[in-house]
Amino acid sequence: xxxxxxxxxxxxxxxxxxxxxxxxxxxxxxxxxxxxxxxxxxxxxxxxxxxxxxxxxxxxxxxxxxxxxxxxxxxxxxxxxxxxxxxxxxxxxxxxxxxxxxxxxxxxxxxxxxxxxxxxxxxxxxxxxxxxxxxxxxxxxxxxxxxxxxxxxxxxxxxxxxxxxxxxxxxxxxxxxxxxxxxxxxxxxxxxxxxxxxxxxxxxxxxxxxxxxxxxxxxxxxxxxxxxxxxxxxxxxxxxxxxxxxxxxxxxxxxxxxxxxxxxxxxxxxxxxxxxxxxxxxxxxxx
Amino acid sequence: xxxxxxxxxxxxxxxxxxxxxxxxxxxxxxxxxxxxxxxxxxxxxxxxxxxxxxxxxxxxxxxxxxxxxxxxxxxxxxxxxxxxxxxxxxxxxxxxxxxxxxxxxxxxxxxxxxxxxxxxxxxxxxxxxxxxxxxxxxxxxxxxxxxxxxxxxxxxxxxxxxxxxxxxxxxxxxxxxxxxxxxxxxxxxxxxxxxxxxxxxxxxxxxxxxxxxxxxxxxxxxxxxxxxxxxxxxxxxxxxxxxxxxxxxxxxxxxxxxxxxxxxxxxxxxxxxxxxxxxxxxxxxxx
Numbered sequence: 001x002x003x004x005x006x007x008x009x010x011x012x013x014x015x016x017x018x019x020x021x022x023x024x025x026x027x028x029x030x031x032x033x034x035x036x037x038x039x040x041x042x043x044x045x046x047x048x049x050x051x052x053x054x055x056x057x058x059x060x061x062x063x064x065x066x067x068x069x070x071x072x073x074x075x076x077x078x079x080x081x082x083x084x085x086x087x088x089x090x091x092x093x094x095x096x097x098x099x100x101x102x103x104x105x106x107x108x109x110x111x112x113x114x115x116x117x118x119x120x121x122x123x124x125x126x127x128x129x130x131x132x133x134x135x136x137x138x139x140x141x142x143x144x145x146x147x148x149x150x151x152x153x154x155x156x157x158x159x160x161x162x163x164x165x166x167x168x169x170x171x172x173x174x175x176x177x178x179x180x181x182x183x184x185x186x187x188x189x190x191x192x193x194x195x196x197x198x199x200x201x202x203x204x205x206x207x208x209x210x211x212x213x214x215x216x217x218x219x220x221x222x223x224x225x226x227x228x229x230x231x232x233x234x235x236x237x238x239x240x241x242x243x244x245x246x247x248x249x250x251x252x253x254x255x256x257x258x259x260x261x262x263x264x265x266x267x268x269x270x271x272x273x274x275x276x277x278x279x280x281x282x283x284x285x286x287x
Numbered sequence: 288x289x290x291x292x293x294x295x296x297x298x299x300x301x302x303x304x305x306x307x308x309x310x311x312x313x314x315x316x317x318x319x320x321x322x323x324x325x326x327x328x329x330x331x332x333x334x335x336x337x338x339x340x341x342x343x344x345x346x347x348x349x350x351x352x353x354x355x356x357x358x359x360x361x362x363x364x365x366x367x368x369x370x371x372x373x374x375x376x377x378x379x380x381x382x383x384x385x386x387x388x389x390x391x392x393x394x395x396x397x398x399x400x401x402x403x404x405x406x407x408x409x410x411x412x413x414x415x416x417x418x419x420x421x422x423x424x425x426x427x428x429x430x431x432x433x434x435x436x437x438x439x440x441x442x443x444x445x446x447x448x449x450x451x452x453x454x455x456x457x458x459x460x461x462x463x464x465x466x467x468x469x470x471x472x473x474x475x476x477x478x479x480x481x482x483x484x485x486x487x488x489x490x491x492x493x494x495x496x497x498x499x500x501x502x503x504x505x506x507x508x509x510x511x512x513x514x515x516x517x518x519x520x521x522x523x524x525x526x527x528x529x530x531x532x533x534x535x536x537x538x539x540x541x542x543x544x545x546x547x548x549x550x551x552x553x554x555x556x557x558x559x560x561x562x563x564x565x566x567x568x569x570x571x572x573x574x
Contacts, residue, residue: 001373006399013380014394024395026363026412029316037410039367039400076313080326080408086288093300107301108311111408112293113326121367121398121408123324125313 020206021135022066022190023126032133034126036066041082041119047158047168052088054169055118056095062193063124064103065173065240069191071134071182072126074105074175079122082115092120103175132182136206139188139245145211145262146251148174148241150219151196152229155236161224171240177256181244184253189244195235195281196261199243200270210269213262213277234272235281307493308422309353309477310413319420321413323353328369328406334445334455339375341456342405343382349480350411351390352460352527356478358421358469359413361392361462366409369402379407390462419469423493426475426532432498432549433538435461435528437506438483439516442523448511458527464543468531471540476531482522482568483548486530487557497556500549500564521559524569 011019018024023034040046040062046055060077067074077100081092089112097107105124153167174191181189188207192199200211220229245264252258270277298306305311310321327333327349333342347364354361364387368379376399384394392411440454461478468476475494479486487498507516532551539545557564 003399006373006376009377010380010397010399013377013384014397018393018395024363024365026395028320033315033320035363035365035410035412036396037365037367037398037408039369039398039402039406039408041369041400041402043403044401076311076322078311078322078324078410080324082326082328082406086293089293090296090300093297097300106305108305108313109323110297110301111324111326112290112297113328114331115326115328115406116330116403119326119369119402119406121324121326123322123365123410125322 022069028127031127032130034067034070034072034128035123036063037121037123038062039119039121042117046118050169052091053095055120056092057099057170059120059122060096060099061171061173061240063122064099064105064175065191065193067124067126068173068175068178069189069242070126070128071132071178071189072128073179074103074124074126076108076125077105077122078109079107079120080111082113082119084115084117088118096122103173128182134182134186134189136188136190136203139203139207139209139264141209141264141266143187143245143264144248144251144260145213145245145264146258146260147192147196147243148177148256148258150221151192151239151241152221152232152236154238155232156221156224158238159232163223164221168238173240174242177242180253180255181242184250186244186246189242192239192241192243194237196243197234197277197279198281200277201279204268204270208268210265210267211262212265213272215273217259217261219259234277237281309356315414318414319417321354321357321359321415322410323350324408324410325349326406326408329404333405337456339378340382342407343379344386344457346407346409347383347386348458348460348527350409351386351392351462352478352480354411354413355460355462355465356476356529357413357415358419358465358476359415360466361390361411361413363395363412364392364409365396366394366407367398369400369406371402371404375405383409390460415469421469421473421476423475423477423490426490426494426496426551428496428551428553430474430532430551431535431538431547432500432532432551433545433547434479434483434530435464435543435545437508438479438526438528439508439519439523441525442519443508443511445525446519450510451508455525460527461529464529467540467542468529471537473531473533476529479526479528479530481524483530484521484564484566485568487564488566491555491557495555497552497554498549499552500559502560504546504548506546521564522568
């Protein structure tokens, strides 16, 4: 059992149509309200050395990233905190609040509970104009495949490159970039929190088209041997870059620093330099 | 430290105005979107003997109850499930879905995570017309204090009265009643999930007015000595009845089974038959 197999169990109960994107979409006047929830906790997500403030920041950031990946503007956050030590509360709340303030959202509700380990569940609400929303589905053969920033840095820190600690401990969701990409009419988008490889397989599943990636075009983290940096970018977890597809005539998008790494292809396969890309990245294992 | 003291820590960070009611309120076209989140888990909330299905039902029910207490109609639920055993997933999801279906809501999103103990965080969204929303604040001296149903049954099961198991394991949120009470113009409302006594103190804090309760008027669970049944109603936890205040001329409200238990008074005190009511009910303790 892995995360994606468990998702199939959920789909069988609540309906496949309610499990396809980074956020749910709800009508709200002339706009669309997007909503998403994420559960993080100490043993899996809050790496040793992280402060309470950083745990709070990260919890907000992962949810704001899901909202950004729909092209929406984050507006509201609810936060449920399970505490093994009540003294963690103020740090966690301040970190979440500072992340929200940085990206234009407000904390409007929450819950507090005693718990065996620090557990934080954030629910984010964002707003987007109907014609600017971006979903996982929408890619067309011939579109460019692009990514913001430099992927692989969070996993690099996990693998011992301490200079990338901020990428892992204080992720910066691509909120402004998501808004600009939505307005520019990108054809599909998601964040790469489980790594580029799994994101591409998710996008292939949503679109029915494949992707041909050019290894030489991957932006690589500095100070790491190229082959390892490529592995980190493709299969590492913990990044919150946006991966998107876009018609060639619309690229580049003003104000968004991003790199073309391949193209959308008719064949249902994900390849790097012509060879199949392993379907491997960040996943929980369930025994 | 108890829950209400920890809430003061949160208020200091996110602002008191964001912590006052059962739900947050957000504008949504001509209506108001109300949003609330609740964290439940095995050691505190899912009593021994409960099935996975009941844990899922209860998780949805507590959140739908918060929405009902604003006079709103539940529309959407997000559910994050932390699992110590992945085989619990389908039961939890089915229970949450069945509760949502019963009360008119749809599950639109969620998250799954491995966890040391079963943990379920539900976030509910509801809609209400602007002039039908009900808040904790709004009670006026002379208003009647009322409660739906028969309080104390969930705590009765915890205290060994096994005939009340369904009240504890499968709470029925007062969704239809909440809608009718909102449309009838009740002046203040909340649910009594921590017991009547703590609810009255919360309402006093929100309104600046007190309450005079008449012990003889409290509806009591059958088959329990009267004095104990009164204690369960006033100080027991786990019920999801609605406690509300209403101008005498508007009572009763058609379609809502409820009982007058007292009146709103000018003095800032909560009394039963003239004596102060102990500020005691369901609260976590934090050491």
